[in-house]
Amino acid sequence: MKFTSRPTAAVLGVALAAAALTGCTETAAGGGAAGGDVASGACDPADVTLVGQVRNESNPYEASWLDGGDAFAEQVGLTQERLTYDGDSTRQQEQISQLLAGDTECLVMNILPNGDSDTPPIVEGAEAAGAYLVTQWNKPADLNVADYDSWLSHITYDGVESGRQIGDALAEAIGGSGGIVALQGILDTGAAKDRFAGLEESLAGNPDVELLDDQTANFSRAEALEVTKTLLTKHGDDIKGIWAANDDMALGALEALQQAGRDDVAVVGIDAVPDALTAIEEGTMTATVSSDGPWQGGIGLAIGYCVATGELAVEDIAADDRAWFAEQFLIQQDNVADFVSPETSEADFACDNLFSRSQGAIS
Amino acid sequence: MSTPVLAQPASDAPVVARPTVGQRLTSFMPVIALVVLLAALTVVDPGFFTLSSLTAAVRTAAPLVVLAAGATVVVLCGGIDLSIAALCSLATVFFALWLPDLGGLTTLAIVAVAGAIGALQGVAHVLLRIPSFIVTLGGMSIFSAIALVISDAGPIPVSDRGTTHWLTLYVAGVLPMAFVVALVVVAVVSLVLRLTPVGSWVRAIGYSESAARLAGSPVDLVKVGAFTLSGACAGLAAVMLVSRNFSGSPTMADNLLLPAVAAIVVGGTAITGGHGSLWRSLAGALVVTLLRVGLPIVGVPSAYEQILYGAIIVAAVALTLDRSKVLIIK
Numbered sequence: 001m002k003f004t005s006r007p008t009a010a011v012l013g014v015a016l017a018a019a020a021l022t023g024c025t026e027t028a029a030g031g032g033a034a035g036g037d038v039a040s041g042a043c044d045p046a047d048v049t050l051v052g053q054v055r056n057e058s059n060p061y062e063a064s065w066l067d068g069g070d071a072f073a074e075q076v077g078l079t080q081e082r083l084t085y086d087g088d089s090t091r092q093q094e095q096i097s098q099l100l101a102g103d104t105e106c107l108v109m110n111i112l113p114n115g116d117s118d119t120p121p122i123v124e125g126a127e128a129a130g131a132y133l134v135t136q137w138n139k140p141a142d143l144n145v146a147d148y149d150s151w152l153s154h155i156t157y158d159g160v161e162s163g164r165q166i167g168d169a170l171a172e173a174i175g176g177s178g179g180i181v182a183l184q185g186i187l188d189t190g191a192a193k194d195r196f197a198g199l200e201e202s203l204a205g206n207p208d209v210e211l212l213d214d215q216t217a218n219f220s221r222a223e224a225l226e227v228t229k230t231l232l233t234k235h236g237d238d239i240k241g242i243w244a245a246n247d248d249m250a251l252g253a254l255e256a257l258q259q260a261g262r263d264d265v266a267v268v269g270i271d272a273v274p275d276a277l278t279a280i281e282e283g284t285m286t287a288t289v290s291s292d293g294p295w296q297g298g299i300g301l302a303i304g305y306c307v308a309t310g311e312l313a314v315e316d317i318a319a320d321d322r323a324w325f326a327e328q329f330l331i332q333q334d335n336v337a338d339f340v341s342p343e344t345s346e347a348d349f350a351c352d353n354l355f356s357r358s359q360g361a362i363s
Numbered sequence: 364m365s366t367p368v369l370a371q372p373a374s375d376a377p378v379v380a381r382p383t384v385g386q387r388l389t390s391f392m393p394v395i396a397l398v399v400l401l402a403a404l405t406v407v408d409p410g411f412f413t414l415s416s417l418t419a420a421v422r423t424a425a426p427l428v429v430l431a432a433g434a435t436v437v438v439l440c441g442g443i444d445l446s447i448a449a450l451c452s453l454a455t456v457f458f459a460l461w462l463p464d465l466g467g468l469t470t471l472a473i474v475a476v477a478g479a480i481g482a483l484q485g486v487a488h489v490l491l492r493i494p495s496f497i498v499t500l501g502g503m504s505i506f507s508a509i510a511l512v513i514s515d516a517g518p519i520p521v522s523d524r525g526t527t528h529w530l531t532l533y534v535a536g537v538l539p540m541a542f543v544v545a546l547v548v549v550a551v552v553s554l555v556l557r558l559t560p561v562g563s564w565v566r567a568i569g570y571s572e573s574a575a576r577l578a579g580s581p582v583d584l585v586k587v588g589a590f591t592l593s594g595a596c597a598g599l600a601a602v603m604l605v606s607r608n609f610s611g612s613p614t615m616a617d618n619l620l621l622p623a624v625a626a627i628v629v630g631g632t633a634i635t636g637g638h639g640s641l642w643r644s645l646a647g648a649l650v651v652t653l654l655r656v657g658l659p660i661v662g663v664p665s666a667y668e669q670i671l672y673g674a675i676i677v678a679a680v681a682l683t684l685d686r687s688k689v690l691i692i693k
């Protein structure tokens with residue numbers, strides 16, 4: 001065993017010697033990190049590296065996001081590097097830090113942070129390395145995009161708006177009066193709170209619609225099935241409609257309705273997952289809301305590409321366009337065909353048209 | 364000048380058989396596997412073999428090295444600690460919650476508390492005679508649940524970064540401080556195992572617990588010590604994760620359990636106990652980290668990534684395991 005511990009001792013010795021000889025530094029030496037000089041976008045279009053990162057390609061919405069990124073990359077004659085991190089925050093950070101250790105001068109990243117708290121390390125890493133970053137969906141409210149040069153834009157969706165849209169669609173489907181129940185998401189998430197606030201706005205505008213009950217089913221299909229069964233037993237035929245804060249719960253509610261032999265109840269959700277679109281086509285579900293995944297995958301890369309190649313300067317991006325709500329689309333039976341296989345259009349990604357879907361700055 | 368002539372006791376140094384070339388080669392296999400993997404990644408993407416890229420990789424590896432190092436001692440004793448990742452996640456939550464009150468002492472408090480929790484599992488293991496697999500499996504789900512409850516099932520941001528700032532520095536501009544700390548942990552534990560009887564006790568327990576007990580080794584004490592060390596290492600790994608992510612979260616380290624076990628096995632430590640060492644786990648952790656971050660970065664599609672990961676892990680174990688030391692496979 002004697003020889004086996006020598007390498008350990010050697011490594012330790014070298015490390016201690018290095019520590020003694022030189023001090024500690026804030027950043028790693030060596031190539032890559034150009035150091036924040038990002039506002040000068042002078043990359044040759046051919047030198048730009050495009051990276052899209054989402055949780056999981058097995059999620060149809062996120063796979064369509066990466067496909068949209070590929071479509072944009074093809075449009076400008078490049079390819080997109082597709083990264084996934086399996087919904088694991090630690091793995092996401094590991095991938096980003098490895099990515100930022102490479103050549104970052106013309107690196108464009110379109111990132112879906114796993115949660116709000118995962119955004120700060122990504123933003124600071126990109127800022128230090130001088131890589132162009134666009135984030136979507138998750139950002140702590142107190143983190144200000146305009147404080148950074150490399151973080152070009154943050155895009156999200158107004159949950160109040162989508163909650164109200166499907167609330168109104170539900171009210172219309174039940175003829176403007178009657179009882180509904182609400183299935184809420186994970187209660188301490190912004191999405192769940194905003195969407196329910198949207199429902200409350202919708203109820204205020206439809207005084208004859210009565211909210212009989214609201215329960216949380218934690219965005220889960222299985223929990224929604226159980227909760228809906230209970231609510232159907234409790235309220236019976238008074239229930240004319242079910243408002244769910246996402247499609248998975250809406251699909252769970254549909255399952256419960258089928259088991260109970262009820263086909264007179266309207267169901268609405270949010271996210272436009274393929275099963276929900278099928279249900280809308282068949283007429284068993286009333287409405288859902290789409291954020292347009294392929295567009296999301298392309299627009300983040302497009303913003304970074306336009307800045308990297310100098311067609312758009314960071315300081316010329318309006319303050320309102322640094323953190324903004326993008327347009328979302330209410331899907332009902334009459335327009336569901338347009339969303340079953342969504343496609344991107346080149347015009348959406350033109351450098352003078354990047355912010356055309358803005359519904360206003362995030363307040 | 365007449366010193367009483369005492370009968371010289373027989374030298375208690377055992378006869379040391381010089382290792383053969385083959386044995387030496389096997390013992391360096393983890394390092395060889397590491398170099399081969401690095402070479403392969405460089406061939407696929409020449410941009411991967413740069414100083415900054417390697418710096419980022421060892422920085423990423425630091426928490427995994429510490430986790431694997433602690434658990435290696437438990438494995439050497441013939442047990443397994445499945446709770447390390449969940450305990451590490453719980454410790455990140457504790458860290459985020461306690462930092463405002465404890466300030467600079469938080470790091471020490473976390474390592475101590477995590478060590479104490481590890482010791483508790485060790486005591487349950489030796490006193491109640493429950494297999495370590497079961498004790499730590501129970502621990503894993505208990506710690507996960509506690510972390511979820513006390514954190515309200517969400518991440519807790521750490522706004523005061525001063526306490527962990529030292530971990531994000533770089534020694535000599537290239538070596539991340541977190542990795543240096545990981546090396547120090549590996550070196551110190553290795554030295555303690557080598558220079559004190561603890562090392563022989565651990566190996567004896569791993570090879571044959573009943574024989575070790577008959578020979579008078581403090582089996583129970585050593586096992587509790589191993590679990591304590593494993594817990595403390597999970598605490599230290601948690602501090603490293605917080606320093607990197609600026610938050611504590613009840614699931615932050617959960618996905619590091621299998622990589623940590625893989626690191627131990629890829630290093631060539633026998634999962635059945637007895638044979639192995641910490642520096643092997645260090646090399647194993649670097650191999651696993653290179654696979655985790657390297658494969659996607661050099662452009663392997665995510666569908667093939669998992670296949671390659673599994674295949675390379677099995678191949679690496681086949682390479683690094685010293686079959687002459689492992690007579691029983693389970």
